[in-house]
Amino acid sequence: MYWRPGCLFCAGLFHSMDAAGIAHRRVNIWEDPDAASFVRSVARGNETVPTVTIGDQVFVNPTVQQLTAGLA
Numbered sequence: 001m002y003w004r005p006g007c008l009f010c011a012g013l014f015h016s017m018d019a020a021g022i023a024h025r026r027v028n029i030w031e032d033p034d035a036a037s038f039v040r041s042v043a044r045g046n047e048t049v050p051t052v053t054i055g056d057q058v059f060v061n062p063t064v065q066q067l068t069a070g071l072a
C-alpha cells in the first residue's frame with residue numbers, strides 16, 4: 001500500500017485492512033521517489049494515496065470491499 005504521513009484516507013484504510021485481516025506492506029511515497037513516480041503513473045499524474053497493488057491490479061483510493069474483491 002502506497003501512503004504518505006498525515007493522510008487520513010490512508011489511516012482509515014490501514015484500520016479497515018487490519019480489521020479485515022488483509023496483510024499489506026506500507027510504502028511511504030515521501031521517502032521513496034520511485035514509489036511516488038509509480039503512484040503518479042497510475043493516478044493521472046497525481047500522488048493520490050492510498051494506492052494499493054494486488055498482483056497486476058492497481059486500486060487508487062480504494063475501499064476495503066474493493067480490495068477484498070481484488071483478492072478473491
